[in-house]
Amino acid sequence: MSATSEFDDLLDPEPPAQRPRTVLCLPPGSSLFVAANALEEVLQRDATVTTVALNMAERQLGTTSRAFLSDRFPGVTRSVGDADRASQPGESTQYRLLRFQCSQCDHQVFRTFYDERAIPACANAEHGSMVLRK
Numbered sequence: 158m159s160a161t162s163e164f165d166d167l168l169d170p171e172p173p174a175q176r177p178r179t180v181l182c183l184p185p186g187s188s189l190f191v192a193a194n195a196l197e198e199v200l201q202r203d204a205t206v207t208t209v210a211l212n213m214a215e216r217q218l219g220t221t222s223r224a225f226l227s228d229r230f231p232g233v234t235r236s237v238g239d240a241d242r243a244s245q246p247g248e249s250t251q252y253r254l255l256r257f258q259c260s261q262c263d264h265q266v267f268r269t270f271y272d273e274r275a276i277p278a279c280a281n282a283e284h285g286s287m288v289l290r291k
């Protein structure tokens with residue numbers, strides 16, 4: 158599994174038993190840097206998120222958590238990007254993190270890309286497609 162080893166630093170080797178309700182989807186070929194920044198932004202945008210499943214394309218890389226990341230990277234999960242944002246308020250210059258939410262439950266998907274042909278669907282199949290949130 159050498160393809161995923163690059164991301165192991167970000168992933169909790171002892172993931173929570175419960176499947177995260179928040180998923181971060183990265184496009185194929187995303188760098189570790191992008192993954193780390195996107196994870197950071199997810200945690201900053203939604204203070205209620207404790208665990209995140211990390212996917213690249215359709216592949217599940219693993220899961221991570223706020224506690225794991227802040228333990229492993231003290232300071233990083235609080236301040237990554239702050240300096241950038243101070244000089245460039247508003248959107249990231251690298252990508253725009255999009256947030257999709259289920260209209261019927263608390264599942265959500267964050268993506269760094271928009272593909273209208275593939276709107277994320279809730280893990281609860283009967284809930285259908287998620288809705289893009291601002």
Ligand SMILES: [Zn+2]
Nearest residue numbers: 259262279284
């Ligand atoms: Zn749902």
